[in-house]
Amino acid sequence: MATELEELIEFLSHDSPPIKKAAVNIFRDYTGSEDGLQSLGKYSAVAVPSLCRLLAEKKEVSEPAAEALVNLSQVPDLAAKMVEMGIVKIVMDILYKIDCDIKHLLVMLIVNITQLDAGIESLLQNGDEKMQGLYIMKLVRSFCGSSSERKGDDPFEHVASILVNISQKEAGRKLLLEPKRGLLKQIIRQFDSPSPLRKKGVSGTIRNCCFEAENQLQNLLLVSEFLWPALLLPVAGNKIYSEQDTSKMPPELGNALSIEREAVDDPEICVQALDAIYLLVLQEAGRRAFWSINGPRILQVGYENEENPQVIEAFERVGSLLIQENGVDTDSTQAT
Amino acid sequence: MALLMDPGSEPITNDEIVDLEAIAALKESAAIELKEKGNEYVKKGKKHYSDAIDCYTRAINQKALSDPENSILYSNRAHVNLLLGNYRRSLQDAEEAIKLCSTNVKALYRAVKASLLLNLLDEARSYCEKGLQQSPDNEELKKLAKQIDAKKLEHERREAEVSKAVLAAKDIISALEDRQIKLGKAMYQELTGIKKPVLDNNKILHWPVVLLYAEVMSSDIIEDFCETDMFSTHLDMISLPYACFLVNVSLLNMFSEGSPPLPWDTDNAYSRDALELYYEADSGASFSKKEALNYLLEGTVASHLENSGGEETDAATRTSFSSGNGPKWVKVNERRTLHDILRNSDIIVPGIPVFFIVSKKSSFYRDFKSGNWSPPKIA
Numbered sequence: 001m002a003t004e005l006e007e008l009i010e011f012l013s014h015d016s017p018p019i020k021k022a023a024v025n026i027f028r029d030y031t032g033s034e035d036g037l038q039s040l041g042k043y044s045a046v047a048v049p050s051l052c053r054l055l056a057e058k059k060e061v062s063e064p065a066a067e068a069l070v071n072l073s074q075v076p077d078l079a080a081k082m083v084e085m086g087i088v089k090i091v092m093d094i095l096y097k098i099d100c101d102i103k104h105l106l107v108m109l110i111v112n113i114t115q116l117d118a119g120i121e122s123l124l125q126n127g128d129e130k131m132q133g134l135y136i137m138k139l140v141r142s143f144c145g146s147s148s149e150r151k152g153d154d155p156f157e158h159v160a161s162i163l164v165n166i167s168q169k170e171a172g173r174k175l176l177l178e179p180k181r182g183l184l185k186q187i188i189r190q191f192d193s194p195s196p197l198r199k200k201g202v203s204g205t206i207r208n209c210c211f212e213a214e215n216q217l218q219n220l221l222l223v224s225e226f227l228w229p230a231l232l233l234p235v236a237g238n239k240i241y242s243e244q245d246t247s248k249m250p251p252e253l254g255n256a257l258s259i260e261r262e263a264v265d266d267p268e269i270c271v272q273a274l275d276a277i278y279l280l281v282l283q284e285a286g287r288r289a290f291w292s293i294n295g296p297r298i299l300q301v302g303y304e305n306e307e308n309p310q311v312i313e314a315f316e317r318v319g320s321l322l323i324q325e326n327g328v329d330t331d332s333t334q335a336t
Numbered sequence: 337m338a339l340l341m342d343p344g345s346e347p348i349t350n351d352e353i354v355d356l357e358a359i360a361a362l363k364e365s366a367a368i369e370l371k372e373k374g375n376e377y378v379k380k381g382k383k384h385y386s387d388a389i390d391c392y393t394r395a396i397n398q399k400a401l402s403d404p405e406n407s408i409l410y411s412n413r414a415h416v417n418l419l420l421g422n423y424r425r426s427l428q429d430a431e432e433a434i435k436l437c438s439t440n441v442k443a444l445y446r447a448v449k450a451s452l453l454l455n456l457l458d459e460a461r462s463y464c465e466k467g468l469q470q471s472p473d474n475e476e477l478k479k480l481a482k483q484i485d486a487k488k489l490e491h492e493r494r495e496a497e498v499s500k501a502v503l504a505a506k507d508i509i510s511a512l513e514d515r516q517i518k519l520g521k522a523m524y525q526e527l528t529g530i531k532k533p534v535l536d537n538n539k540i541l542h543w544p545v546v547l548l549y550a551e552v553m554s555s556d557i558i559e560d561f562c563e564t565d566m567f568s569t570h571l572d573m574i575s576l577p578y579a580c581f582l583v584n585v586s587l588l589n590m591f592s593e594g595s596p597p598l599p600w601d602t603d604n605a606y607s608r609d610a611l612e613l614y615y616e617a618d619s620g621a622s623f624s625k626k627e628a629l630n631y632l633l634e635g636t637v638a639s640h641l642e643n644s645g646g647e648e649t650d651a652a653t654r655t656s657f658s659s660g661n662g663p664k665w666v667k668v669n670e671r672r673t674l675h676d677i678l679r680n681s682d683i684i685v686p687g688i689p690v691f692f693i694v695s696k697k698s699s700f701y702r703d704f705k706s707g708n709w710s711p712p713k714i715a
Contacts, residue, residue: 179514217538221564222515222675250566250671285538289564292673 005043012050021061024054028064031071044072045081052087055094059101066105073112080116088113088122092135103155110139111158114165123162124171133175136166137183143198144186160201163187167208176209177219184209185223191230200269206230207272210279217283228293229253231273234264235315237302245301248294257298267308274314281321296322363400370395371409378416388416407437414446418453426450434463441471448480457491460484498638505632507535509625515541515563517678518622519631522687524548527555530635531688540564543674543689547574550614550692551700552600553712561689563675571611571670605698613668614692614704616711617682631687663710665692 011023027047030036037044047068054065069087073079088110095106113119125131143159166172176183191202206227213220220227229252236257246254264270277295280286290296299322303315374391377384392413396406410433417426427450433443444467451460461484467477512519522530524546531544545561548554558570598606623631633639668677668691678685692711694704703709 218511218514218540221540224564224673225676247671248568250673251669254671283538285536285540285562285564288562292565292569 005040009043009047009050012047012054017061020054021064024051024061024064024068027051028068028071031068037071037075044075044078048072048078048082048085048087052085052090055090055102055106056097062102063105066102066109070105070109070112073109076116079113080118083113083116083118083122086122088119088135092138096138104158107139107156107158107162111161111165114162117169120166120169120172123166124175126171133178133181136175137181140183140186144190154195157195157197160190160198160205164201164204164208167205170212173209173212174216176205177212177216179219179222184219185226188223188226188230191226196266199264200266202230203234203269203272207276207279210276213279213283213286217280217285220280221285221289224289224293225250225252228295229256231276232295232298233257233261234270234273235277235302235306235311236298237305238263239301239305241298241301245294245297248297250293253293253298267311270306270308270311271314274311274318278314278318278321281318281325287322287325290322291326360400363398367395367398367400367405367409370398371412374412378412382419385416385420389413389420392416403436404440407433407440407443409433410436411440411443411446414443414450418446418449423450423453427454427456430463434466438466439470441467441474441477444470445474445477445480448477448484452480452484452487455487457484457488461488494637498641501633501636501638502641504535505629505636505638507539508533508541508632509628511535511539511541512628515675515679516681518684519628520620520622520684520686522631524555524690525687528557528688531557532632533688536562541675545570545674546688546690547613548690548692548711549598549606550694550704550709550711551698554598554600561674563678564673566673567613567668567670567677571608571613603698605695606693607695607697610695610697612694612696613670614665614694615668615677615683615690616692617664617666618684619663619686620684622684663707665704665707 008023008027011019012027014020014023030040031044040047051065051069051072055062055069057065069082073082091106091109094100095103100106110119110123114123121127123135125133125135139156139159139162142156143163146154146156163176167176175181176187187202187205190198191206193199193202210220228250232253233256238261240260241254241257243258246258248254249257277290277299281290299315299318303312303319306312306315370391374388374395377388377391392409395401396409396413401409410429414426414429414433417423417429427447430443430447430450433440434447437443444463447463448460448467451457451463460480464477464481464484468474468481471477528544528546533541533543535541541563543561543563545558547556547558549556556574561570633641664682666680666682674689677683678689692704694701700709
């Protein structure tokens with residue numbers, strides 16, 4: 001078995017195109033199964049450089065190569081080796097070539113790579129002063145510039161997951177929150193996308209970024225115009241709010257709540273939004289801002305109609321924090 | 337009879353040697369005499385201090401005494417210079433005295449005093465320590481040591497305060513940059529005094545905000561308008577005689593129950609629903625970073641750091657209208673936050689934000705909207 005594998009891997013760099021094509025397809029099939037991955041064992045690492053070279057070639061070869069790499073990158077050790085070999089740069093270079101036709105696969109590869117700290121670091125380019133954050137900016141621009149209008153053709157959809165991954169690290173959050181780069185603003189706007197993957201990714205990213213509330217509240221609150229709708233609309237229920245309520249809200253929120261709308265049906269998004277609100281409300285200025293947009297009233301209404309137990313729990317977490325932190329009663333809007 | 341010897345020439349005869357010795361002895365006794373004369377002058381009082389100095393100087397110039405003796409002369413002269421307020425010269429003399437005799441405690445004492453008076457705290461401390469080494473029980477020196485410590489502490493405390501003020505100002509400038517808010521010359525300081533924005537613990541900006549009732553040019557100040565607050569919140573508070581909002585917002589209680597809302601508003605045109613808020617667009621030039629820093633340091637402990645001059649453009653005259661026709665008024669949507677409004681590219685914050693209130697119901701409204709009215713220049 002061993003020698004066959006070695007041969008197969010050698011064929012990945014064969015001069016003859018049909019042989020190369022056959023080899024990479026077989027290799028990809030191997031990586032598609034758990035057993036296959038096991039049996040590839042230590043040869044996987046040897047194969048990676050060859051596979052990377054194939055990424056730059058025609059689609060008939062680059063596509064299976066990319067698929068194979070995506071499969072391999074699900075194994076943490078292999079992913080780590082890939083990062084060491086500089087896969088982030090290789091992938092980003094190819095991704096942004098003019099006629100790249102395997103974009104979605106490359107993005108998925110980066111998603112897997114960023115499950116590792118080393119992968120995140122490599123993508124953030126923190127070590128390089130001049131280039132720092134450049135990859136992320138490119139990806140965000142692609143993410144926000146494209147959309148899922150044409151069904152099945154949203155190559156940058158998975159950037160949503162990349163953002164969730166990198167925002168799990170402080171360095172990633174810092175980059176996303178930098179006011180001058182304006183990344184957060186761009187990302188939040190994607191929350192309105194019909195694509196559930198995009199929506200969820202944005203929601204998760206915002207939630208993660210709110211962990212910086214203690215030190216960077218201003219960078220969060222200063223995109224309030226987009227932030228509050230993204231956090232509150234999912235948990236506002238689907239009833240139409242009264243004029244009395246909406247008159248106390250900024251227009252982007254008040255207008256959205258004055259019309260009929262579909263409820264967000266993914267409980268995970270609701271919980272993420274409530275978690276994010278919790279983190280913001282922990283800070284004094286965050287609390288103040290939340291009250292000033294009539295936030296507690298929205299939570300009250302949303303809570304009344306909520307049925308999912310996890311979401312109810314999340315509502316109650318925020319609610320009790322608000323009551324606890326606010327000694328002064330407001331005129332009408334005490335929750336629970 | 338003085339025999340002047342050329343340098344390098346040597347006495348040849350015994351007679352010459354005797355003569356030289358005689359001259360040296362003369363010089364010595366002259367010097368000693370001059371020293372005693374100087375001391376007497378000092379005792380005689382202020383009017384004779386310069387005479388004393390003169391004596392000491394001549395005594396020194398005899399160059400006839402030993403180092404320890406000359407040290408005393410310098411030390412005495414240092415003392416008189418101190419009394420005369422010539423601190424620099426006193427310090428020089430004291431230092432010379434110390435050079436000639438490092439154990440001269442009086443000289444060390446005078447060096448400390450002079451250094452202190454010149455605010456050379458490190459030198460003072462160094463001399464003081466040397467002096468206490470020589471004379472550990474010296475009460476005068478111990479007193480001076482305490483003075484030096486106190487002064488150093490005060491100095492350091494002041495430095496810390498200044499750095500803190502500068503840091504705070506720089507933080508605000510960087511906060512303004514992040515928000516793309518432009519700062520310009522303050523326009524209504526005679527109404528407001530010197531007021532500045534403040535960053536809170538969460539690095540959120542709080543502004544003092546001026547509301548001008550354009551019709552009568554009377555003003556109101558919102559002391560603490562947090563940038564995340566909506567205008568409507570604050571307008572609500574002005575119009576109602578009691579608070580219905582939350583913590584940390586300063587109350588504007590212009591009205592007591594029952595009395596008319598604004599004393600000059602006899603027609604009651606300025607009811608809550610009739611209020612409209614405007615700012616003046618493109619109202620001048622914005623500060624450079626340095627100018628902004630100077631403005632923020634005004635009136636603080638660090639104001640001495642302000643550079644005088646610099647490239648200040650004349651933003652005081654409000655004639656730099658963009659159209660040249662009259663002020664350009666931009667209406668403020670009161671359901672926006674202060675931050676939203678301030679980051680518009682056509683607004684330059686005149687020191688602190690200024691907004692003009694008019695009432696839809698008042699006859700003044702037409703004049704205002706037509707652009708025929710502009711705020712009177714407050715010199």
